[in-house]
Amino acid sequence: MINFENVSLQYGKNAALSNVSVQLPEEGICGVLGRNGAGKTSFLSLLCAYRRPTSGTVTISGEDPYENANIMPKISFVHDSKSEVENEIKVKDKIKIAAALRPNWDAAYAEKLIKLFDIPVKKKVGALSHGMRSAVNVMIGLASQAPITVYDEAYLGMDAAMRKLFINELLEDYMERPKLILFSTHFVNEMEGLFSEAIIINKGQVLVHDESDALRQRGTTVIGFIEDVDHFIDNREVLSERTLGRQKEAVLFGELSEKERQAAKENGLELSQPSLQDLFIYMTEEGGRDS
Numbered sequence: 001m002i003n004f005e006n007v008s009l010q011y012g013k014n015a016a017l018s019n020v021s022v023q024l025p026e027e028g029i030c031g032v033l034g035r036n037g038a039g040k041t042s043f044l045s046l047l048c049a050y051r052r053p054t055s056g057t058v059t060i061s062g063e064d065p066y067e068n069a070n071i072m073p074k075i076s077f078v079h080d081s082k083s084e085v086e087n088e089i090k091v092k093d094k095i096k097i098a099a100a101l102r103p104n105w106d107a108a109y110a111e112k113l114i115k116l117f118d119i120p121v122k123k124k125v126g127a128l129s130h131g132m133r134s135a136v137n138v139m140i141g142l143a144s145q146a147p148i149t150v151y152d153e154a155y156l157g158m159d160a161a162m163r164k165l166f167i168n169e170l171l172e173d174y175m176e177r178p179k180l181i182l183f184s185t186h187f188v189n190e191m192e193g194l195f196s197e198a199i200i201i202n203k204g205q206v207l208v209h210d211e212s213d214a215l216r217q218r219g220t221t222v223i224g225f226i227e228d229v230d231h232f233i234d235n236r237e238v239l240s241e242r243t244l245g246r247q248k249e250a251v252l253f254g255e256l257s258e259k260e261r262q263a264a265k266e267n268g269l270e271l272s273q274p275s276l277q278d279l280f281i282y283m284t285e286e287g288g289r290d291s
Helices: 040-047 091-101 106-116 130-144 158-174 211-218 226-231 258-266 276-284
Strands: 001-013 014-024 026-033 055-060 075-079 148-150 180-185 197-202 205-211 219-225 238-244 246-251 270-272
Touching: 014 040, 014 258, 026 040, 026 148, 026 238, 040 148, 040 197, 075 130, 091 106, 091 130, 091 148, 091 158, 106 205, 106 219, 106 226, 106 246, 130 148, 130 158, 148 226, 158 205, 158 276, 197 258, 197 276, 205 246, 211 276, 219 226, 219 258, 226 246, 238 276, 246 276
Parallel strands: 026 180, 026 197, 075 148, 148 180
Antiparallel strands: 001 014, 001 055, 197 205, 219 246, 219 270, 238 246
8 A cells, every 4th residue: 555644745945746645556547636736747757766855754565665775676757858868779679678667578568569559669769759759659558567657758759649549558458467556647538437446636736536426526517597506506615606697607616415416407407527637627717716
């Protein structure tokens, strides 16, 4: 289990993370969601032992992961890198280096993925398109079979068809060989069906961490005549509101009881669940839940 306890991270005078406490299971697919600069990569870099927290503790299986030879080989951190050093080596050599560093490397699976993504292994990394670089990165993440695999915007360069190929392959492999996978992504609508749980980070703080289905159930979109919606949402936590003519839409945070749902129906209100992406946007926008 991964445990963050009262973790803060400072870059000089700037707080990247503030008093974060999170527990993650040994298996699952977790979405780490936040706007640019929210603290997602800082959170993941601590988890992957790239740096130490300024205060608080991070433990994996009860151990501090930083420079820990027992823990670090179990973590694969896949990101959208553009290293000048990598540019000069061939793709096949980058793959060999990754294989040497990962004790669970599956060579047969790696060969399958190379063919699946049509990866030109004889080319230099610097000669690859952005999309093909991304394909190499996610191929390494999949073949590493690390118990903790983190994808930090690793597929940004992929087109929609290649992203779908990657998602399908990842899900199929996960069903056969479960592990803990964390995604930091801007493609929330494409990925949210994968997530067993989600963490929403904003301004260095964790706004919410919950199972994805439970999180969606905590949000409700209410649509109806302005006066009816205003009456229903009074004294509730409202994430957003917008009007169109005499109609109004409001997004609430917090579960509704059956009695409340029945009352809404009797007043001619339409209720639905917002998507995870909608909740994330509403909760992190100016004037949203954290302000």
